[in-house]
Amino acid sequence: MHVRAVAAAAAAFMGAAGLLLPTSAAQAATHADTLMVVAHRGASAYAPENTLAAVDRADEMGFSWVENDVQRTKDGALVVVHDATLARTTDVEQVFPDRAPWNVRDFTAAEIARLDAGSWFDTRYAGARVPTLQQYMRRVTRNHQKLVLEIKNPQLYPGIEQQTLKVLADEGWLTPQHLRDRLVVQSFSPDTVRRVHELSPGVKTAFLGTPAVADLPEYATFADQINSSYTTISRSYVATIHAFEGPHGKPLEMLTWTVNDAENARKVAQYGVDGIITNKPDVVEEATRD
Numbered sequence: 301m302h303v304r305a306v307a308a309a310a311a312a313f314m315g316a317a318g319l320l321l322p323t324s325a326a327q328a329a330t331h332a333d334t335l336m337v338v339a340h341r342g343a344s345a346y347a348p349e350n351t352l353a354a355v356d357r358a359d360e361m362g363f364s365w366v367e368n369d370v371q372r373t374k375d376g377a378l379v380v381v382h383d384a385t386l387a388r389t390t391d392v393e394q395v396f397p398d399r400a401p402w403n404v405r406d407f408t409a410a411e412i413a414r415l416d417a418g419s420w421f422d423t424r425y426a427g428a429r430v431p432t433l434q435q436y437m438r439r440v441t442r443n444h445q446k447l448v449l450e451i452k453n454p455q456l457y458p459g460i461e462q463q464t465l466k467v468l469a470d471e472g473w474l475t476p477q478h479l480r481d482r483l484v485v486q487s488f489s490p491d492t493v494r495r496v497h498e499l500s501p502g503v504k505t506a507f508l509g510t511p512a513v514a515d516l517p518e519y520a521t522f523a524d525q526i527n528s529s530y531t532t533i534s535r536s537y538v539a540t541i542h543a544f545e546g547p548h549g550k551p552l553e554m555l556t557w558t559v560n561d562a563e564n565a566r567k568v569a570q571y572g573v574d575g576i577i578t579n580k581p582d583v584v585e586e587a588t589r590d
Contacts, residue, residue, distance in 0.1 A: 336575030337585050338365040338448055340558055341382060345579040348421035349389060350380045351428045352439045359443040363581045366440065367448040370433055370464055372457040377409035378433035378467055381417075384453050390415040390430060405456055433464070437471040446482040447473075448555070448577070450508070454492040461495045465503070479503060484555075486527055490519065497522040497547060504548070506555065513540055520544040520552060527555040527577070530564055535571040542572070562587035 342354020343361055350368055358366050369382040385402045386392040392402045392415050399406065409432065418425025431439070440447055449468075454460050464485070468474050473483055479502045486506035487493050493505050506525035510532040519526060524546040528537075533556060544552045557577035559565050565576060565587040578584045 335569060335573075335588055336365055336555065337363060337581045337588075338367050338555060338575055338577040339363045339581045340367050340577045340579050341369065342366050343579075343581060345560070348418045348425050348428055350382055350430070351417055351425070352431055352435065353418065353425055353428050355436070355439050355443065355445065358581065359445060361582055363585075364444070365446045365448065365575075367450065367577055368436060369450045369452040370460070371404045371452050372460055372463070373404065373409045373412060374406055375408045375410075376463075378460070378463060379404065379409065379412055380431050380433060380436045382452065384456065386412065386415065386430075389420055390417045391419065433467050434471065437467065437473060441471065441473075448484045448486060448506070451485065451487045451489075451492050451496075454487060454489050461492055462499055465496065465500050474500060474503070476502075484525065486525070490522075494522040501547070508557075510537070513537075516540070516544055516552075520546050522547055523552070524548060524550070525553045525555060525574075527557065530556045530559050530568050530576075533568070533571060533573070538571045538573055559584060566590075 339358035341349035342351065343357040343363070344354055347354040347357040355366055368380045370378050371381055372378055381389065381404055383389065384404060386404055386407065387402045395415060396402065412430050415430060416427060417430045418428025451460055451464055465474070484504045484506050485496050486508050488508040490507055493507050496503055497505050504524045505522060506527045507519055507523040508527050510528040511519055511526065526541050538554055541552045541554050546552045553574040555575035555577055556568050556573045559568060559576050559578050560580045560583065562583055565584040568576060569588045576584050
């Protein structure tokens with residue numbers, strides 16, 4: 301692993317010609333066929349993020365991969381919501397006006413279930429709810445979709461890694477079939493990613509960020525993917541990522557986020573990323589399959 305990584309890093313940062321040449325037409329076509337297009341928080345440009353409606357919209361558009369965010373309520377339930385506060389994506393300020401700053405962890409699951417998580421996006425989605433992780437997994441299962449699950453703000457929720465894995469197990473998502481090609485668990489916290497790997501070594505894991513090349517040998521011991529913002533990567537960095545072997549003996553992968561326009565989708569696809577996380581999966585698919 302280290303020999304390959306050192307060689308790749310040297311090539312990347314010395315400007316090796318091979319890494320700077322444009323991708324051939326044949327290579328580009330092959331890559332387009334294998335590029336993962338992941339609907340970010342569901343098809344969140346077209347339906348309220350992290351709701352069952354967004355999952356269904358992605359399915360209707362023909363996209364099998366969706367991404368979500370998991371946090372925990374005051375009484376210990378796991379719910380699918382992005383922000384640490386409920387204020388942006390629900391009517392919590394109207395329903396509970398005296399409960400500022402409306403943090404997820406300060407409300408019970410029953411209280412959160414009362415909230416409208418759709419009207420802020422469009423009146424057509426009035427009455428959409430913040431789903432529990434169990435409800436979300438059942439919808440993804442029903443739709444025969446695949447999932448990139450982000451454990452959000454784990455520092456606020458001690459033990460959330462084990463709890464998340466338990467829900468996944470209870471819903472049948474830790475079977476060999478699911479672990480092979482239907483599930484990725486990611487986080488901005490390296491400790492959380494490492495913990496998931498230790499608790500369930502078969503799960504494909506991803507670190508959200510852009511680590512220094514010098515730190516990649518450590519990340520490669522517990523992460524299968526390095527998932528970076530598209531604003532922080534280059535062709536050479538992606539090649540360096542691919543030169544490392546992850547904990548399952550396969551080259552590290554990269555999904556990049558959040559790409560919503562055709563120009564940047566084509567650019568990162570030419571860098572050789574393995575997938576693109578996007579609010580507009582139709583735009584990305586069309587741009588990368590021209």
